[in-house]
Amino acid sequence: MESTGQFLWEYVAKWAAEKPDAEAIVFGDTRITWAQLDDAVNRTARAFLEAGVEKGDCIAMISMARPEFLIAFMAAAKVSAIWTGLSPRFSVGEMGRILRDCRPSILITLDRYEDANLTERALTFSFGLSSIREILVIGKEVSGTVAFDAFIDSPRADWDTALVERIADADPEDEVLLMYTSGSSGMPKGVLHTHETILSNVAQQHELFEINSDSRILLHFPINHVAADVEIGFCAVYAGACIVMMDRFDPGATLDTIGREKITVLGQIPPMYLLEMGHEKFSSADWSSVKTFVWGGSSAPRTMLDALDEISRRTGARLVTGYGATELGGFVTATRPEDTVEQLGEQAGILYANCEMRIVDEHRKPLPPGEMGEIAIRGPVLMKGYLNSPGRTSEVLDDEGWYYTKDLGRVNKDGALVICGRSNDMYKTNGENVFPCEVENVLEAHPTVLYSAAIAVPDAIHDEVAHAHVMVVPGTQTTSEALMAWCKEHLAPFRVPKTITVHDALPLLANGKVDRLKLREITEE
Numbered sequence: 001m002e003s004t005g006q007f008l009w010e011y012v013a014k015w016a017a018e019k020p021d022a023e024a025i026v027f028g029d030t031r032i033t034w035a036q037l038d039d040a041v042n043r044t045a046r047a048f049l050e051a052g053v054e055k056g057d058c059i060a061m062i063s064m065a066r067p068e069f070l071i072a073f074m075a076a077a078k079v080s081a082i083w084t085g086l087s088p089r090f091s092v093g094e095m096g097r098i099l100r101d102c103r104p105s106i107l108i109t110l111d112r113y114e115d116a117n118l119t120e121r122a123l124t125f126s127f128g129l130s131s132i133r134e135i136l137v138i139g140k141e142v143s144g145t146v147a148f149d150a151f152i153d154s155p156r157a158d159w160d161t162a163l164v165e166r167i168a169d170a171d172p173e174d175e176v177l178l179m180y181t182s183g184s185s186g187m188p189k190g191v192l193h194t195h196e197t198i199l200s201n202v203a204q205q206h207e208l209f210e211i212n213s214d215s216r217i218l219l220h221f222p223i224n225h226v227a228a229d230v231e232i233g234f235c236a237v238y239a240g241a242c243i244v245m246m247d248r249f250d251p252g253a254t255l256d257t258i259g260r261e262k263i264t265v266l267g268q269i270p271p272m273y274l275l276e277m278g279h280e281k282f283s284s285a286d287w288s289s290v291k292t293f294v295w296g297g298s299s300a301p302r303t304m305l306d307a308l309d310e311i312s313r314r315t316g317a318r319l320v321t322g323y324g325a326t327e328l329g330g331f332v333t334a335t336r337p338e339d340t341v342e343q344l345g346e347q348a349g350i351l352y353a354n355c356e357m358r359i360v361d362e363h364r365k366p367l368p369p370g371e372m373g374e375i376a377i378r379g380p381v382l383m384k385g386y387l388n389s390p391g392r393t394s395e396v397l398d399d400e401g402w403y404y405t406k407d408l409g410r411v412n413k414d415g416a417l418v419i420c421g422r423s424n425d426m427y428k429t430n431g432e433n434v435f436p437c438e439v440e441n442v443l444e445a446h447p448t449v450l451y452s453a454a455i456a457v458p459d460a461i462h463d464e465v466a467h468a469h470v471m472v473v474p475g476t477q478t479t480s481e482a483l484m485a486w487c488k489e490h491l492a493p494f495r496v497p498k499t500i501t502v503h504d505a506l507p508l509l510a511n512g513k514v515d516r517l518k519l520r521e522i523t524e525e
Helices: 010-019 036-049 065-079 092-102 120-128 148-153 157-168 196-210 226-239 251-260 270-277 301-316 341-346 390-396 434-446 480-490 516-524
Strands: 023-027 028-032 058-064 082-086 108-111 135-140 177-179 190-194 215-219 242-245 265-268 292-295 319-321 356-360 374-380 405-409 417-422 427-429 433-436 449-461 463-472 497-505
Touching: 010 036, 023 036, 023 065, 023 434, 028 036, 028 177, 036 065, 036 148, 036 157, 058 092, 065 082, 065 157, 065 177, 065 226, 065 390, 082 092, 082 341, 092 120, 108 120, 108 480, 135 341, 177 196, 190 196, 190 319, 190 433, 196 226, 196 301, 215 226, 215 251, 215 265, 226 242, 226 265, 251 270, 251 341, 265 270, 270 301, 270 449, 292 301, 301 341, 319 341, 319 497, 356 433, 390 405, 417 434, 433 434, 434 449, 434 463, 434 480, 463 480, 463 516
Parallel strands: 023 242, 058 082, 058 108, 082 177, 108 135, 215 242, 265 292, 292 319, 463 497
Antiparallel strands: 023 028, 177 190, 356 374, 374 405, 405 417, 427 433, 427 463, 449 463
């Protein structure tokens, strides 16, 4: 059955008609079929209309990956609202800045997560945001709020006509998803995607990553992340795959879940794989069901590549990586089945068929093949723009539809993209340009180093210098002195870091990436 819908929610209805009793979502002991998911989406859509949600309104959700995330996202799409997710691990200040920017009409939240009282935060936010009409709490009702289940379970048959009218007024170019960038250099930017841009991406991705109606995909990313919203979450809906959700990343629990739920597609970032490889359960984990291992966000250290290669040789699984961005709705390049482990470690693959790419200089003029410059992408996957930020949008989008990524790369002789670093991560030491990845790649080639992060800080004599932080392979030992000697042997003198600090584990963000801001604080102490 071909996927021909123009709107995200149509794919829930499609699979509910095609295989109503098949599993759509698994979350702990909860198992939801496609028919049940479709019913929940429709009930939620009617409830949103009764609550006064207008076309173009924002519906915000503070949660980790769980069924209510996908139900609310698809229901918001069905009433032509814009859905956005916030991690419950965000600080009060981070949440407040995002909510003031998107001004939601409905705020859905967990009651608590770890030590945070999220209901209390939501009520506080509502005092200063007149846009919020309802606060919905997942799993319970607190004074001043409504329980999410009660909100969607009230009889709302009278709103069927209104829902039909809202659907008739929808356009594939309507904004449907808002994702905020990490904001490491200031106020997070709200990236707006439409039905059309998201569908243009997953139509390519599901084939390249072999995601189909028989797939079972693990989702343990936070719901503010493009991996949760598009690359895994909606791509699974598009393909009719079952999504197995976990509300946090835990290496041991993840390994258990992969075997128990017969996961076929595993998408993670390198730190997640590395933490699993350091866990005592890794050697006995059941990988027999996994057909595709995917990673992105950063390059894979050789330790990780070798471990995945060993598994794939036994099971026949495919290893895939690529390059993408939130502004692109996820990956826009992917490696090929025939690529070797060496190629997987060096390149980010071939451009999607529906996109264009060029490498440009500082004046945005195209460079000859093989030369390094800024990566620019054009195609139907591209965001509509940044919410409330026409100036920021015009900085990265030109009149011809090119998006300038600020990432540096080159195209090799095989036509594959090679990532060379982030233009604003580059620092100067004694007048020489250095990229953190140049230092990190050398450190990760050392047999005791599992992962590394180089942080550049100002230096009175040398302009800027790198301070490196490394995570050691569990069960091994090394010293800063030994790693410094290794760097001096394999790096030009100006690239050798000033200090190297050895850690048992590096601090991580909620999305599993290394928290470079925290490392900077540690470095500057």
